[in-house]
Amino acid sequence: MPGPVQSIERAAAILRLLARGSGRLGVGEIAASLGLAKGTAHGILRTLQGVGFVEQDKASGKYQLGATLLHLGTSYLDVNELRSRAINWADALAARSGEAVWIGTPLDGKVLIVHHVFRPDDSLQSLDVGALLPLHATALGKVLLAYDAQAAAALPESGLEPLTRRTLVSAAALKRELAKVRELGFAADVEEATLGQASIAAPIRGYGGLVVGAISITGAVDRLCPASGRPDPVLAGSVQNAAQMISRDLGAGRW
Amino acid sequence: MPGPVQSIERAAAILRLLARGSGRLGVGEIAASLGLAKGTAHGILRTLQGVGFVEQDKASGKYQLGATLLHLGTSYLDVNELRSRAINWADALAARSGEAVWIGTPLDGKVLIVHHVFRPDDSLQSLDVGALLPLHATALGKVLLAYDAQAAAALPESGLEPLTRRTLVSAAALKRELAKVRELGFAADVEEATLGQASIAAPIRGYGGLVVGAISITGAVDRLCPASGRPDPVLAGSVQNAAQMISRDLGAGRW
DNA sequence: ACCAGAGTTCGACAATGTCGACCGGCATAC
DNA sequence: GTATGCCGGTCGACATTGTCGAACTCTGGT
Structure with missing residues (x-):
């Protein structure tokens, strides 16, 4: 079968990491945990932020899960x-x-x-x-x-x-x-x-x-x-x- | 700023579409709604399925939101x-x-x-x-x-x-x-x-x-x-x- | 003032995802 | 019963796309 889309898998891994980590994580920590380059992790995070899946704490610069996920999650319940x-x-x-x-x-x-x-x-x-x-x-x-x-x-x-x-x-x-x-x-x-x-x-x-x-x-x-x-x-x-x-x-x- | 990751944006668009559509959607419908080639949509869907963000109804072959999203959504509440x-x-x-x-x-x-x-x-x-x-x-x-x-x-x-x-x-x-x-x-x-x-x-x-x-x-x-x-x-x-x-x-x- | 560490930016390379045509079932229509 | 359309899935070539790693900037501490 043709390859799965890596960037999406990585994005999902980041989201799971944030869900597990129960708190805010920095770009560096995320990149290290997943074995990615810091720049790569940053690009994915910025995209996830754009679609509302993660939010950035303006004070510390760290990332956490975003509000859109809550809505998607409850939409799952409906179906x-x-x-x-x-x-x-x-x-x-x-x-x-x-x-x-x-x-x-x-x-x-x-x-x-x-x-x-x-x-x-x-x-x-x-x-x-x-x-x-x-x-x-x-x-x-x-x-x-x-x-x-x-x-x-x-x-x-x-x-x-x-x-x-x-x-x-x-x-x-x-x-x-x-x-x-x-x-x-x-x-x-x-x-x-x-x-x-x-x-x-x-x-x-x-x-x-x-x-x-x-x-x-x-x-x-x-x-x-x-x-x-x-x-x-x-x-x-x-x-x-x-x-x-x-x-x-x-x-x-x-x- | 360097470009956002398109495949992730597309994946998010698919998820939102599924959340809005309030039901199961087929590959064709999704591809048409987003202006993607059918093959492309399929690849993204398969990846999303792999990470548990969507599920496929084995009978009809259509896709719906997946259980992992529910967990991510409630994890958002915690933070x-x-x-x-x-x-x-x-x-x-x-x-x-x-x-x-x-x-x-x-x-x-x-x-x-x-x-x-x-x-x-x-x-x-x-x-x-x-x-x-x-x-x-x-x-x-x-x-x-x-x-x-x-x-x-x-x-x-x-x-x-x-x-x-x-x-x-x-x-x-x-x-x-x-x-x-x-x-x-x-x-x-x-x-x-x-x-x-x-x-x-x-x-x-x-x-x-x-x-x-x-x-x-x-x-x-x-x-x-x-x-x-x-x-x-x-x-x-x-x-x-x-x-x-x-x-x-x-x-x-x-x- | 300096240093350390964070997040962020940038540009080049090639790996990567995308496209569109093709296959195989299933259901419907005739 | 056969034909036909529809739909999900597959495949391979192309070039778009994302990735890497180094360099930048800003904050906070020493």
Whole structure:
């Protein structure tokens, strides 16, 4: 196949760098990180600035992400079929379970949150749409791993980052967990991402039965796992049911 | 100055086209819209696909925005200084006024919503962060216009799009309105964007006193304009006060 | 006042992306 | 069932285009 356009790849690399670096970066730092000449990096940055993808802090001369990206990002939400089909079911699930609902899709070895319904009762919660969560420490991620052999194979054998003292960090333990997920049809995490919080997730299938995302509820451990430290089967059933309804809307056939 | 990088500009144009087009587009349509050869458009699209900025629908072969953009967009929120300084004050304003709060910044002849606090009482509201609102029909936009001569000059003399039957569509009427905004120090719109809804907005100033954004409350007309169809001065004062606090945090000097 | 480091500019080279014609499917029309 | 258009994808030659690296300027610190 004919070559991809290098300058665009480089521009994308710069944007990702700025997103990861969580702050402003200078031309020199960017050029060094990507192995480019300073002048080259500058030219790309100036172009990105012209289209509004990056902004320059006039005081320090450093660069950061630009406002246009926010608009493009939310425009993505409008065309995302998974999200638009799932919204109604997510609201219903939140109402029935009384917990916050997330919908996630795999992105580059992480889980991207594409929808978030606040827990019905109190409304002082931060919005997590657009956030990237690790695959191995969240119920959403475990579901995606369990039904995507490719993603599972790409996981490192060790060195999984522990978010809490309960995070699974060994590949063997995770593998057992994934087998259990496939057997039960849903995944759970109990204080593996955040202390005091648990989640239950189920797979969403698209056309052809392929798993394209997952839906989960998240809340306090004692509500999701009443006694015994195992997820409440009624709640798990609700999540699975919501996932099935969404899958049906997506044309997933008889799954 | 040395030329900007064309391929990046073209890639950005494609992304904007996809964001505007609100749906999937084919290679041919994109190439025609931008005056490019089909092969060229294809190469750029394939590169954008490689970096996750666009996705291809396998069934139809058409392209749409990609998930990576969502993550980049929300990463922008993390580094946006206006938003991060304003969040606490926005929460306080929402609590005191009992209304939904927006924070907006100018972007390319529109208002970009960078923060949104739900109305405290009921929580069944859609999230508008990332949305682009017109300048002439919203309180946020009027504030930005009133204090940015350049943006005001760029407005068309006529042909302002009417969103409701109360939207100001003549340049003269808008001009008078902006003069009033400058005099009072805040802007209002009463059913000019959505029937039954009103807003009150005040300018946020950054370093040097420059207006960098605006904050507003939005709610039912009878709550914001109790009798007489004019905005409640107490609520307007609250909005102005929040704007001043944020401006101070941004280092706006004595404004 | 000097120096160090930042972002920015400049010009030449050739690597790079662009163009336009060509292929292969799929769907529709006849 | 065949023909036909449409659409996405491919390929190779040309020259436009982006890249490099050195030189410039300005700010801030010493």
